[in-house]
Amino acid sequence: MSDTAPTARVIDGKAYAAALRARIARAVETLKLRHNLQPGLAVVIVGEDPASQIYVRNKGEQTHEAGMRSDTHRLDASTTEEQLLSLIDALNGDPHIHGILVQLPLPAHIDATKVLAAIDPDKDVDGFHIINVGRLAAGLPGLVPCTPLGCLMLLKDLHGDLTGKRAVVIGRSNIVGKPMAQLLLGESCTVTIAHSRTRDLPAVCREADILVAAVGRPEMVKADWIKPGATVIDVGINRVPSLDPVKAAEGKTRVVGDVDFKEAAAVAGAVTPVPGGVGPMTIACLLLNTYTSACRAAGIEPELPELAA
Known part of the structure; x- marks a missing residue:
């Protein structure tokens, strides 16, 4: 299978995210x-986790580029925990802050569940608050977790109607799998949630017109898990040893998804790469949620300009 030429369309999440951020910037200028x-x-980070530091810096830069106020x-x-809750x-x-994001993970002595529950649901731009979880399940307006929202936008851009x-x-x-299923239900898809205890998982996956992989297991999904022509959305971000033996011996790594991209590309109709697929959509949708929250707080209908031709 590895020698088969790719036939799938590669979904360029990086390009779509850039276009979405440009639309948000124009909408912010109008506001x-x-x-x-x-x-x-407002982004809150506790401690010195290196990956979190990089992610928070990227969020700040893209927030500024979109014309928004960014407080870190x-x-x-x-x-x-008391200081963080305060x-x-x-x-x-703060009336000037419309979105609050607490970067995870938090130090072990702080209860993350308690902290996330303390955020005003209408400023919960991560979409993790139980109120927003309930709104999504009930089909009510709310703030949706950024990664599943980004996945849905890529799917609708590719297919239009998902009915x-x-x-x-x-x-x-709770961050990806469950909200992703709720969003797909909202688009009138027939949805199955599979997991590590699903019997004959490959057979279940082969039934899918849309297959979303969000398990955190490197290149788990192989070609024979995929229905020919299906759309495959790979949410996984996994670090594995470099293919170069010398670099691998030096501890160098590469990033792969939950899907074996080369195999999937020979069977699927469309597939997201890792990196450059779902990842860039997460911050773009964080900005979208912040824009939406600001509009709702002011009683203004959110309205994004169309994508540039």
Whole structure:
């Protein structure tokens, strides 16, 4: 299978995300001119986790580029849970902040569930608050987790109407799997949530017109798991040893998804690469949620310009 030439369309999430951020920037400029309103995003990071530091810096840069206010609160790893909750309470009451994001993971002495529950649901741009989880399940307006929202946008850009399609989501996390299934249900797909205990998982996956892999297992999904012509969305981000033996011996790594891309590309109709697929959509959708939250707080209907030709 590895020698078979790729036939699938490669879904360029990086390009779509760039276009989406440009649309958001134009919408933000309109908000400023017409309503004197600048959306504001506050990001809170506790400790010195290197990956989190890079991610937070990227969020700040892209927030500024979109014309939004960006406040980053960097707290020592010794920060107490009480101190963090006090900061969140202040941000909840700040009229210039429309989105609050607490970067995970948090230090072990802080209860992440308690912290996330303290965020005002209408400022919860990660979409993790139980109120927003309930809104999504009930089909009510709310803030949706960024990664599943990005996946759905890529799917609708590719297919338009998703009505009647059979979708399989591998993974049942609160961050991706469950909300992804809810979003696909909302688009009138027939949805199956599969996981590590699903019997004959490859056979279940072969039923899917849309296959979303979000399990965190490197290149688990092989060609014979995929229905010919299906659309495959790979949410996985896994670090594995470099293919170069010398680099691997030096501890160098490469990033792969949950899908064996080369195999999938020979069978699927369309597939997202890793990197460059779903990943860039996450921050773009964070900005979209912040824009949406600002509009709702001001009683304004959110309206994005069309994609540039």
